[in-house]
Amino acid sequence: xxxxxxxxxxxxxxxxxxxxxxxxxxxxxxxxxxxxxxxxxxxxxxxxxxxxxxxxxxxxxxxxxxxxxxxxxxxxxxxxxxxxxxxxxxxxxxxxxxxxxxxxxxxxxxxxxxxxxxxxxxxxxxxxxxxxxxxxxxxxxxxxxxxxxxxxxxxxxxxxxxxxxxxxxxxxxxxxxxxxxxxxxxxxxxxxxxxxxxxxxxxxxxxxxxxxxxxxxxxxxxxxxxxxxxxxxxxxxxxxxxxxxxxxxxxxxxxxxxxxxxxxxxxx
Amino acid sequence: xxxxxxxxxxxxxxxxxxxxxxxxxxxxxxxxxxxxxxxxxxxxxxxxxxxxxxxxxxxxxxxxxxxxxxxxxxxxxxxxxxxxxxxxxxxxxxxxxxxxxxxxxxxxxxxxxxxxxxxxxxxxxxxxxxxxxxxxxxxxxxxxxxxxxxxxxxxxxxxxxxxxxxxxxxxxxxxxxxxxxxxxxxxxxxxxxxxxxxxxxxxxxxxxxxxxxxxxxxxxxxxxxxxxxxxxxxxxxxxxxxxxxxxxxxxxxxxxxxxxxxxxxxxx
Numbered sequence: 001x002x003x004x005x006x007x008x009x010x011x012x013x014x015x016x017x018x019x020x021x022x023x024x025x026x027x028x029x030x031x032x033x034x035x036x037x038x039x040x041x042x043x044x045x046x047x048x049x050x051x052x053x054x055x056x057x058x059x060x061x062x063x064x065x066x067x068x069x070x071x072x073x074x075x076x077x078x079x080x081x082x083x084x085x086x087x088x089x090x091x092x093x094x095x096x097x098x099x100x101x102x103x104x105x106x107x108x109x110x111x112x113x114x115x116x117x118x119x120x121x122x123x124x125x126x127x128x129x130x131x132x133x134x135x136x137x138x139x140x141x142x143x144x145x146x147x148x149x150x151x152x153x154x155x156x157x158x159x160x161x162x163x164x165x166x167x168x169x170x171x172x173x174x175x176x177x178x179x180x181x182x183x184x185x186x187x188x189x190x191x192x193x194x195x196x197x198x199x200x201x202x203x204x205x206x207x208x209x210x211x212x213x214x215x216x217x218x219x220x221x222x223x224x225x226x227x228x229x230x231x232x233x234x235x236x237x238x239x240x241x242x243x244x245x246x247x248x249x250x251x252x253x254x255x256x257x258x259x260x261x262x263x264x265x266x267x268x
Numbered sequence: 269x270x271x272x273x274x275x276x277x278x279x280x281x282x283x284x285x286x287x288x289x290x291x292x293x294x295x296x297x298x299x300x301x302x303x304x305x306x307x308x309x310x311x312x313x314x315x316x317x318x319x320x321x322x323x324x325x326x327x328x329x330x331x332x333x334x335x336x337x338x339x340x341x342x343x344x345x346x347x348x349x350x351x352x353x354x355x356x357x358x359x360x361x362x363x364x365x366x367x368x369x370x371x372x373x374x375x376x377x378x379x380x381x382x383x384x385x386x387x388x389x390x391x392x393x394x395x396x397x398x399x400x401x402x403x404x405x406x407x408x409x410x411x412x413x414x415x416x417x418x419x420x421x422x423x424x425x426x427x428x429x430x431x432x433x434x435x436x437x438x439x440x441x442x443x444x445x446x447x448x449x450x451x452x453x454x455x456x457x458x459x460x461x462x463x464x465x466x467x468x469x470x471x472x473x474x475x476x477x478x479x480x481x482x483x484x485x486x487x488x489x490x491x492x493x494x495x496x497x498x499x500x501x502x503x504x505x506x507x508x509x510x511x512x513x514x515x516x517x518x519x520x521x522x523x524x525x526x527x528x529x530x531x532x533x534x535x536x
Contacts, residue, residue: 047315047318050315051318054330054333062322065319068424154335156336264323265322265533
């Protein structure tokens, strides 16, 4: 029987996660609170990654970075333990997933640096509140994501192309979608492109590179936003000897509300 | 005979510096253009330093970071050479100055990371343009700087206290000074304190920790701003085995105008 976490505080949900009672997706939990993508790297790679987030702020909205070896959050939450407070992790060696554990205590080392990056959950709530429909939520699938031909700003060993998410928007609501997402701190900013997918190197909207497609209705404009999968994609191309990330969809749930997030690298 | 560089472009001035023709202070040169503090560290220390600038954006306005081993600027100027284009450097070993050369080619290594941090020259021009007097300029001395009792946000091995600069302001102009500096991108933001020096741990205004004092006239308010000496002070306390900085006053002169500077870590 599924554990009922509705109405629980972030701290209570993290306790259920840490104890192993809950190890599933976090979408829909603690909806007022910020959720974050997690990337953990050895210190030798942490400088390149931190510089990558500064040079590419739109796909990499940076909320918190922990000191090397420090597993405890200060900003996202008061002393949450990054080693146990996420439902499920992915452990990577040389660009390949080697395990998908529910805690990473046995993998922890004193040189590991943890990065928390903003996620698009709050961003989609803001669109819905502004009356902009979110197609993939309507049909209950993951947002379609595409690798573009737009190169990232390189940082050391990290480069690759921008990954974008796409949401089909009725033409009369495109400007509103632009404004709402452009104003939201802690997320990916305004769209990077509106309209013709070919202009940013996407050959076929029906063939996303990550997850499945969604229907684009007659007259709707495909609108593209910088996507938090970009840094993971850059990392997996660069193949660091060791990395840990969250399992897609199983995010870190913070104690701060979405609207109170301030970024270390706000985009211009 | 002193070389006359008045009216020369940043590129021309940097060429005179690189050739060894000019090795003096940069105050008053290329006044419309951004000048920057330089910190160069081995990659092993670069992560701590980058994180320090993100956690302490007011004293550490970050304009550009170069990849490990890369000596050429992209943002501050088009391919300026960080090894030769500054009039005079300081080479540090274990927290002690070991040489003050006019170029650092013999010290260069493939793991060195160069950081460019905003400096207060543009900031003081903005005050003057707004009709706010700048006492130390009037009397031709360096701005007085004090170590406060306000701890920096630690990052790895770097910590220490905030260093501030002080400018005495007539009471009716304090609000204007606050507004002008708060709005200027690329500098240190609004004052961190106005009034009683004891409140931030400064015992005696007549005994600055760096440079000499300036007179505070009857009725004037001492106003304190976060100072770019903070990161150097933090570094020199932490004593990295190797570091290079610019010689105080001998800054890097960029091709970008002061008002066009955008920071990697804008302060809130």
